Amino acid sequence: MFSPELKKGSVELLVLTLLEEEPRHGYQIGKLIEARSGGLLTFRVSSLYPVLARMEERGWVRGRWVEKGEQRLRFYRLTTSGERALARKRQTWRVYADVIDELTGLSHA
């Protein structure tokens, strides 16, 4: 639906937002985005997982293996620095969205 480039700019924000609510595991995050966007935003494992790995490396999220039946799943939760990053990203995105609106004439003056 949307181009990968367009998603690339927003995926971190989306993931952080979901993890702010509660710790979640990787595929759950992808599914939630898909569900909440009404199927407009989908993520493949190959694009979602590197984002998680990157954020973990930066210290924004922390992952933990959890046994769930016969399955092992890795759950992520937001760290303090992840909360700060989320706040920054929200602000940027708000400005960005405003500008896009303004530039494209979508907002009501």
Next chain:
Amino acid sequence: MRDWTEWVKEHLPLDDFEAPAARSMVEEVASLLEEVYRTALALGRSPEAADAEARAHIEDWDQLAADLARARGSRREGTPHRAAEWADERLRRRGHPVERLADLLLDVRRAARSLRRTPVFTAAVVLLLGLGVGANAAIFSVLEAVALKPLPYPEPERVVTLWSTTVERDGRGPASFPDYLDWRRDNRSFEAMGATQGMLASVTEDGVPMQVRGARATASLFDVFEVAPAMGRRILPDEDASDARVVVLSYDLWTRLFSRDPDVLGKTLRLSGEAYVVVGVMPKDFVVTSPWDANDRVLFWTPFPSDVLTAHRDSYSFPVYARLRDGVSLQAARNDMERVALSLADAYPATNRTIRVTVSLLHAVLFAGAGGSLFIVLGAALLVLLIACGNVAGLLLARGAVRRREVALRAALGASRGRIIRELLTESGLLAVAGGAMAMVLVVVGVGALRGFLPATLPRVGDVAVDGPVLGLAMVLSLLTALVFGLAPALQAARVSHVEALKEGSASGFRGRRGLARRGFVVAQLALTLMLLHGTVLLVGSYVLLRQRDQGFNPDNVLTASVTLAASRYDSAEARLTFFRDLLARLDALPGVRQAAAVNRLPFEGGTNARVIVEGRPVPPDPNDRPLVERKTAVGNYLSVMGIPLLAGRTLEETDASGIRGVVINQRMADRLWPDEDPLGKHFAFGAPEPEWLTVVGVATNVSQWGPEWGTLNEAYRAYPLYPQRTMYLALKTDGPPARVIPDVRRTVLAVDPDLPLTRIRTGRQLVSDHLGQREFTTTLIGIFAVLALVLTMVGIYGIISYFVAQNTHDLGVRMALGAGHGRLLRYVLGKGLVLAGTGAGVGALGAYWATRVTRRLLFGISPTSLWASAGVVALILAAAILATWIPARRAARVDPARALQAE
């Protein structure tokens, strides 16, 4: 269900699956895929469909590996990460080199598209770069050919000339032959030293007598130049001062007289009627010129006759050349020659007490003069380039400001800073290539135009041409300019925080760092232009003063030409006089010729001088204290032909050759020697021991002897038999255009002496322009550059003020809404321009004051710090600034407040 871990391990290209980080990655990817699979099953898919759905989640394993490696390395940027390197290498191998090239082509195409969208901007930048760079490269190609190219000898930087000079080092001249012999014997600095003496000889070329320049030379002269003959031999040491009638030909003369005959050795060449045996031919690229004129080539060399050994120690007519020993500096050689000169002063006090030696690099002697003015022209061209760069930078900054949001958006969408800089620089690069191409075209056109307009007196003027290195230089200069001036805006655009850029409303181009940079550029342009204009005003002023200056003679309707009588045929004063009487009588009778005369030196052409003693006054024991007088000799009424007014007494008559020996002196000599007396009837003499007294019978107006820019010297015209020179100039007053009588004059000369060539045929006007030519050239070029600079600067001011008005329409609207009238608004915007102009003029005035140190020596009759010139230029700059500000200011004053406020 498939073992997802195994499947991932199979496909994911990691170098070490046992590393903890890698194991964790594999596990997590596998667990995610398993979750996809399970979810699909739970939604009712078949196992095959679920499996396919899970597998479809990984599109590109290489890319995934690279992304993961980068993600793991993202905390420690810059530290090498094995997996990242490895994965990158795989990607590179996959993409290399076609994809890289494709990337570049993509960049270029994108840049070209973006430039095409703004044709005015693109054309302006290309034109500015082309003009600035092209002008510089064109002037540089002239400078290179004329002044920079080394002399065509091995290690030319070791070839020097030695001159006789005085203790005060005022002027320099050739050496005397005895001095040369002593210099050669006593020095410790030179590997070789040779003396020459210029000679003119007539030869017959295709049946027509021609005059050619040759030189007597010592055998050692060829050691100085270190060039072996192409054929035969050089002059031998035992031929020095031997009366051997042998001649070494230049390649040029060999071609002209012998059509490159390979059997020329042993053949006879008649020089002014005397037979010489050809013993050698020098190679084609061996060029020796007169030390006074790099265009006056020596075409043959013969040994000195034996009488040179009896030449006097105070007879200075032998230019000396030498080659420095390896490792000896010019300064060391100068010190060494000072020592030699002092020892000669001790040994021969009567002649050498005040004689010293000047050692100069031959290259500097020949080319420094012309090079100096050309360097100033190049300096002016560089100022134009800088001003053009100012405009280019201003344009790029303005474009950068306009595109700031575009860049910020792209950055927000994930384009990296490096990528954005690369794109902006690609644009600059494209502009540079286009500008460079434009410059190349301008160089070719410009050098072509310059060749038609270069003064003929410029050294090596015939060698001026467009060459590869200069074209390369144009391209490199253009690239450098565009990249340097494109980099700053690119970095600035890329550094900007996106949020900030996006948040900012309509930015004012006049405030803030960017505005400051643009204003800085305009101020710098104004300052540079003021410097250039100031120099131009001084140069044009000098030129006009020189043109208007009364040179003491009337060059209109005058034809001049030179003849040199063969010594063998005209061996007595009577024979020479008879020749000139006969010739002048025939020339007088030609239709179109009003009057004919002959003189040894024309105005501006220099002269020879000697010291005089005055009758009835004590003779100063030191000859240096006696007055110096230029020696002129004339046949016929030279003063009348040249329109030189007689102020007192009479002109020369034939009887003045004997009896009272009447002479006509110039006003200056009358004023200097007989300040409060009537000079008529007074006596003076050249040479002391047995004075042959001369009687002043007339006083003539001063004529500039050494060139239009020189002051006048004492001058005395004697009757021809008293100073019977072999080389004389014919001077004819004509009824109409002087060129019309040239064929008749030539025929008449041949009728009197069929072997006598007529050379240096010029009109009086040409004589003047020959001596003003270089100045005319320099002044015209610098003037053109100054006008160009002024126009560019006005465009610059116009640009920044227009930008200011456009960016501040809202602000101006508010002011108007608050009651500011049109006049007030106009003044407000004009004020902005004037502040810039004032600052620029202030800085420029300081620069101009500094620059007068360079231009001072080109000025004539005008002070480099002339208040009129400075005030005029500052007024001009301010007027130009007001003019350039006026249009945007009026636009600002017409702003409709309602619309301006709406615009926000």
